[in-house]
Amino acid sequence: xxxxxxxxxxxxxxxxxxxxxxxxxxxxxxxxxxxxxxxxxxxxxxxxxxxxxxxxxxxxxxxxxxxxxxxxxxxxxxxxxxxxxxxxxxxxxxxxxxxxxxxxxxxxxxxxxxxxxxxxxxxxxxxxxxxxxxxxxxxxxxxxxxxxxxxxxxxxxxxxxxxxxxxxxxxxxxxxxxxxxxxxxxxxxxxxxxxxxxxxxxxxxxxxxxxxxxxxxxxxxxxxxxxxxxxxxxxxxxxxxxxxxxxxxxxxxxxxxxxxxxxxxxxxxxxxxxxxxxxxxxxxxxxxxxxxxxxxxxxxxxx
Amino acid sequence: xxxxxxxxxxxxxxxxxxxxxxxxxxxxxxxxxxxxxxxxxxxxxxxxxxxxxxxxxxxxxxxxxxxxxxxxxxxxxxxxxxxxxxxxxxxxxxxxxxxxxxxxxxxxxxxxxxxxxxxxxxxxxxxxxxxxxxxxxxxxxxxxxxxxxxxxxxxxxxxxxxxxxxxxxxxxxxxxxxxxxxxxxxxxxxxxxxxxxxxxxxxxxxxxxxxxxxxxxxxxxxxxxxxxxxxxxxxxxxxxxxxxxxxxxxxxxxxxxxxxxxxxxxxxxxxxxxxxxxxxxxxxxxxxxxxxx
Numbered sequence: 001x002x003x004x005x006x007x008x009x010x011x012x013x014x015x016x017x018x019x020x021x022x023x024x025x026x027x028x029x030x031x032x033x034x035x036x037x038x039x040x041x042x043x044x045x046x047x048x049x050x051x052x053x054x055x056x057x058x059x060x061x062x063x064x065x066x067x068x069x070x071x072x073x074x075x076x077x078x079x080x081x082x083x084x085x086x087x088x089x090x091x092x093x094x095x096x097x098x099x100x101x102x103x104x105x106x107x108x109x110x111x112x113x114x115x116x117x118x119x120x121x122x123x124x125x126x127x128x129x130x131x132x133x134x135x136x137x138x139x140x141x142x143x144x145x146x147x148x149x150x151x152x153x154x155x156x157x158x159x160x161x162x163x164x165x166x167x168x169x170x171x172x173x174x175x176x177x178x179x180x181x182x183x184x185x186x187x188x189x190x191x192x193x194x195x196x197x198x199x200x201x202x203x204x205x206x207x208x209x210x211x212x213x214x215x216x217x218x219x220x221x222x223x224x225x226x227x228x229x230x231x232x233x234x235x236x237x238x239x240x241x242x243x244x245x246x247x248x249x250x251x252x253x254x255x256x257x258x259x260x261x262x263x264x265x266x267x268x269x270x271x272x273x274x275x276x277x278x279x280x281x282x283x284x285x286x287x288x289x290x291x292x293x294x295x296x297x298x299x300x301x302x303x
Numbered sequence: 304x305x306x307x308x309x310x311x312x313x314x315x316x317x318x319x320x321x322x323x324x325x326x327x328x329x330x331x332x333x334x335x336x337x338x339x340x341x342x343x344x345x346x347x348x349x350x351x352x353x354x355x356x357x358x359x360x361x362x363x364x365x366x367x368x369x370x371x372x373x374x375x376x377x378x379x380x381x382x383x384x385x386x387x388x389x390x391x392x393x394x395x396x397x398x399x400x401x402x403x404x405x406x407x408x409x410x411x412x413x414x415x416x417x418x419x420x421x422x423x424x425x426x427x428x429x430x431x432x433x434x435x436x437x438x439x440x441x442x443x444x445x446x447x448x449x450x451x452x453x454x455x456x457x458x459x460x461x462x463x464x465x466x467x468x469x470x471x472x473x474x475x476x477x478x479x480x481x482x483x484x485x486x487x488x489x490x491x492x493x494x495x496x497x498x499x500x501x502x503x504x505x506x507x508x509x510x511x512x513x514x515x516x517x518x519x520x521x522x523x524x525x526x527x528x529x530x531x532x533x534x535x536x537x538x539x540x541x542x543x544x545x546x547x548x549x550x551x552x553x554x555x556x557x558x559x560x561x562x563x564x565x566x567x568x569x570x571x572x573x574x575x576x577x578x579x580x581x582x583x584x585x586x587x588x589x590x591x592x593x594x595x596x
Contacts, residue, residue, distance in 0.1 A: 005439075007433075016452075130580050131573055134532060138555050264537075266451070275440075279440050279444065
């Protein structure tokens with residue numbers, strides 16, 4: 001993981017330096033004097049060789065000093081501290097929607113393998129898998145915010161200001177983001193259950209006269225849900241990245257909106273911080289999933 | 304999505320007779336349903352100039368935001384352009400972006416994957432670490448970062464999405480290559496003096512093809528989705544290009560009184576992605592015997 005992390009940070013750093021347009025010109029306005037540009041470059045450390053700039057950047061990152069935005073001059077850390085909770089809330093609610101819907105439905109589909117209910121649920125899963133979250137979000141906003149005004153069509157209300165309003169403003173975005181992942185998780189739950197159902201120990205359990213409910217709980221679920229956890233972990237990362245589109249649909253001022261603003265303004269310190277942060281979270285979640293996986297599946301434990 | 308594409312491991316299909324596979328494919332309901340949808344999208348893309356009632360760019364200034372009627376089957380947008388004609392030309396953009404980005408991923412990723420499988424050692428280590436690093440990024444974020452560097456345009460979207468596919472195809476071809484390289488007929492062919500390139504094209508590629516075909520189909524579906532998403536964010540197609548994603552993004556603003564401006568492109572993206580997803584699932588059932596449920 002450490003080599004990947006180092007490689008990733010180098011890639012992010014080099015990629016961001018490739019952004020065309022002189023940062024100094026962006027920062028200083030349309031017609032800066034050459035002296036002003038030179039002074040800015042020196043102050044920002046841009047006159048140093050690339051590898052020194054990289055070490056300087058990594059060093060500051062590790063100390064938690066992520067720098068200031070080139071366009072607004074605002075401290076990126078403060079900005080992130082304001083925006084991260086919004087994206088985090090969206091991600092957590094979306095994963096909640098996904099898991100609460102997908103796992104039971106996947107189990108039901110598997111237990112009714114090849115019957116009408118299974119067919120209906122798998123078809124629904126296929127539809128969900130093919131619905132882009134930004135189109136689903138638009139549809140949800142159209143029906144539940146414009147046609148019947150149950151939820152606001154967009155915008156963010158802080159939880160501390162109005163808890164009910166906050167949840168209302170997050171419901172549609174969380175659904176738009178969560179339902180697509182629910183399809184992926186449901187498909188995985190179903191196929192994982194089907195795999196376990198064929199195992200000998202399930203047949204043995206049935207042969208010795210255990211009730212179906214006991215078999216489902218004790219034998220099927222405990223084994224079938226292990227791969228499902230991996231998929232949930234992976235989906236967590238995809239949901240976090242999918243927030244880029246959903247935040248745009250619902251005008252949520254989270255970190256994705258921040259990064260998009262930075263892309264349009266070529267504000268590379270902001271962009272590289274957000275890319276690094278999101279990727280780091282993505283990798284950490286995968287690491288936690290791996291650890292959880294070994295914990296849940298004794299076969300993978302060594303010694 | 305990329306998640307599903309990445310987790311599949313290759314299984315060799317020893318059946319080499321094309322006719323048999325084709326018969327099995329046409330008997331699979333998913334392949335048929337998905338295939339028909341894909342065919343409709345392809346026909347729309349190829350024959351857009353013939354099928355479209357109007358030019359996708361022509362602005363009928365007196366007919367702005369007109370509801371669907373006989374002249375404009377799917378209505379007009381805020382500039383008085385025919386939505387149906389724009390959707391048909393939009394299919395061209397989607398298919399073009401998908402074809403080129405998947406080719407980029409396939410050629411670069413496939414070559415690297417085979418090099419890793421063939422040479423092993425340092426080659427393998429360096430290529431796989433590189434793939435791991437690319438894989439560490441959430442795919443959409445990687446595309447956005449690439450577009451930040453290259454600037455927003457459709458051509459750059461193809462490159463950005465192509466880069467997402469590189470690590471996926473590296474892993475698939477490497478895994479297939481590793482298995483096939485150990486087969487006796489490859490050893491025999493090597494003993495009789497065949498070079499690595501010959502072995503790659505004669506043995507590895509044909510054997511990896513069934514699995515690659517499944518990955519390619521799923522990658523196309525992801526490419527259509529990603530192009531639409533990036534254009535939706537304003538990072539892909541630029542006005543007046545009729546990309547489904549940017550049409551949806553603009554149409555959303557008129558949703559409350561002219562919902563057809565958003566419904567057309569939204570449904571078009573959904574149907575195209577659905578078609579390739581169903582086809583990919585069906586092909587996996589037919590070509591990858593291990594995945595049958």
